[in-house]
C-alpha cells in the first residue's frame with residue numbers, strides 16, 4: 687500500500703523541490719552506476735549523458751514494475767533487477783558510482799547495505815546520496831525515536847526517521863566530501879526531516 691501511495695505522492699514532492707534535488711544528486715556523473723532501492727525510477731530521467739549504464743535494484747514488485755517502465759523510456763541504459771542493498775549482485779570494485787536516494791532510511795540493515803555499497807565501488811568511486819536523517823535538536827530526535835518505535839515503519843514501508851545516516855556512511859569507510867541540508871516543501875512538519883544531499887568517496 688505504501689508503494690502505491692508513494693508513487694501517487696511523488697509528482698507533488700517533485701514540484702516541492704525533490705526533482706531539483708534529484709538533478710543535483712546525479713549532476714556530472716560518468717561511468718557505470720548502481721542505484722539501490724530505485725523505487726518507481728524517479729531518478730532515471732535525471733541521469734546525465736556521461737553515465738554509461740545504470741543497474742537499478744528494487745525489491746518491491748509494484749515499484750519494480752513501474753521502474754522497468756520508466757527504464758524503457760530513459761535516455762540512459764537502465765536495467766532493473768530484484769535485489770536488496772544488503773546483497774548487491776555485483777563483483778567487488780565493479781562500479782564507478784552508487785546512488786542512494788530516500789532508501790537508507792528503509793533498508794533492513796543500514797550498516798550491511800553501506801558495506802555492500804563500499805565493496806562494489808571501485809577505489810575512488812563515489813556514493814551520491816539524498817536522504818532524510820536524524821534531526822538536529824534533542825526534541826525532534828525524541829519524536830523520531832518515538833515514531834520509529836511505533837507506527838511509522840509499519841505505515842511507511844520500513845522507513846525510520848531517526849537514522850544518523852551521514853555518520854553511518856563514515857563508519858562504513860567512506861570519506862564524506864560534501865553534505866548540504868535541503869528543503870522539500872513542508873517536510874519540516876514531518877518527523878522525516880531534515881533532508882541532506884551529499885557525496886562520499888571510497889578511498
Ligand SMILES: C[S@@+](CC[C@H](N)C(=O)[O-])C[C@H]1O[C@@H](n2cnc3c(N)ncnc32)[C@H](O)[C@@H]1O
Nearest residue numbers: 723724725728746770771787788789792793794
Ligand atoms: C521511499 S522509497 C524511495 C524510492 C526511490 N529511491 C526514490 O528516490 O524515490 C524507498 C525504497 O527503498 C526500497 N527498499 C526498502 N528496503 C530495501 C532494501 N533492503 N534494499 C533495497 N531497497 C530497499 C523500497 O522498496 C523503496 O523502493
